[in-house]
Amino acid sequence: MDEKLEALKKYNLWNGNSYNLGLKRKSYTNKINSFIGNNLVKVLIGQRRSGKSYILRQVAANLVSSHGVDPANILYINKEYLEFDFIADYKDLESIYRLYRDTINPTGRVYLFMDEIQYIEGWERFVNSHSQDFAEECELFISGSNSKMLSSELATLLSGRYVEFHIFPYSFEEYIQLQGKSADRSSYIDFLKKGGLPELYNLPTEESQKQYVASVKDTILLRDIVQRKTIRDVKLLDDVFIYLVNNASNLLSITNIVNFFASKKRKTTYDTISNYIGFIEEAFLAYKTERYNIKGKDVVAGNCKYYLNDLAFKNYLYPGFAYGLGYLLENAVYLELLRSGYTVYTGTIKDKEVDFVATKGDRVIYLQCTYMLEDEKTIEREYGALEAITDSYEKYVVSLDEIKLPSRNGIRHIQGWDLFSFLLP
Structure with missing residues (x-):
């Protein structure tokens, strides 16, 4: 029991302890802070190593510094730490919670932070019980790296009693804040060529960064997928991910992917490929984007596109394939739309394709992405697709041109590094 208590003391703000808070990610913490003071469970979801733990600790530290909460009223548990291996199920979690209450004796509302909670069997029973406990008030903040596992349990037991925050790796705005750079073409291209995994920026060499990205990918595939799913061919799972990385932003179908592996003398089935891609999506490594008939x-059923959760997987692991800045830009624009809370589709209008149809409430935006508007053919292709749309919603072409072009038939030109400002309400 003493070892368990020592583990709690090591990772909590008691006895003058402090946290390494990293880059202050206010776009997330401000949203989370606005929900503090009620019984809603705050749920942080997102790919492993995207910064969820830092954000949880930033919220916890802010409770002390800005809300006057006694550090003794905050309990932080990270299931990834070896010291917490003894917490296997909800009964173990309840036992350590009781130890905390009996030993530390917090007065009033307790703020409980549980990181990577999906590794605790039956965790939802603990969360459901304590989020509704009026005798011992407890406000819960939890994180997890599996979308299906969290959403199914939460929807079943906590319907209407939780609020979800999707955490992504660093945005371009966070990148320039961290690096002390200006928002311009040069810094944006540097960002596109690196990616936003936070730990990358603590590593000194390109080789160490490459090894880190590889370890993140392997950990997600092996720990978050293989250990939890029925995976008969681990090598095929890895190869499916590689295929998605190298074909991000291209229209794909499951049948085409099966045929690709068949051409390589790899036997597989439609169901296997479909399941493996679904598992990759659940782990937040990639996102599926449906086609939308604008008229x-x-x-539209059938082919769809996939985009990566972070460009680092392409930049560090598979740079040899043809994948220019224009494709990196398109993926980056997609992620910025998701970060800003938009639902995103690939648009079709007549025989033309529109890269993104983004909706948020009553707002609808159409966007085309291209590396450079360097010749008349490119300009006609990008603007022509948007000009085929007859409604009056916002239309933009996003590129990396140094010079901002004038509007054309109501279609505005955006330089990639300025996109965020156009997505604000």
Whole structure:
């Protein structure tokens, strides 16, 4: 029991301890802080190593510094730490919670932070019980790296009693804040060529960064997928991920992927590929984007696109394939739309394709992405697709041109490093 208590003391703000808070990610913490003071469970989801732990600790530290909460009223548990291996299920979690209350004796509302909670069997029973406990008030903040596991349990037991925050790796705005750079073409291209995994910026060499990205990918595939799913061919799972990385932003179908592996003398089935891609999505490594008929205003079944959760996987692991800055830009624009809370589709209008149809509430935005508007053919291709749309919603072309072009038929030109400001309400 003493070892368990020592583990708690080591990782909590008691006895004058402090946290390494990293880069202050106010775009997330401000949203989370606005929900403090009620019984809603605050749920942080996102890919492993995207910064969820730092954000949880920033929220906890802010409770002390800005809200006057006694550090004794904050309990932080990270299931990834070896010291917490003894917490296997909800009963173990309840036992350590009781130890905390009996030993530390907090007065009033307790703020409980549980990181990577999906590794605790039956965790949802603990969360459901304590989020509703009026005798011992407890406000819960939890994080996890598996979308399906969290959403199914939460929807079943906590319907209407939780609020979800999707955490992504660093945005361009966070990148320039961290690096002390200006928002311009040069810094944006540097960002596109690196990616946003936070730990990358603590590593001194490109080789160490490459090894880190590889370890993140392997950990997600092996720990978050292989250990939790029925995976008969681990090598095929890895190869499917590689295929998605190298074909991000291209229209794909499961049948085409099966045929690709068949051409390489790899036997597989439609169901296997579909399941493996689904598992990759659940771990937040990639996102599926459906096609949307702009004129008919409905989703089109069949081919779809996939985008990566971070460009580092392409930049560090598979740079030898043809994948220019234009494709990196398109993926980066997609992620910025998701960060800003938009639902995103690939648009189709007549025989033309629109890179993104983004919706948020009543707002609808159409966007085309291209590396450079360097010749008349490119300009006609990018603007022509948007000009085919007859409604009056916002239309933009995003590129990396040094010079901002004038509007054309109501279609505005955005330089990639300025995109964020256009997505604000």
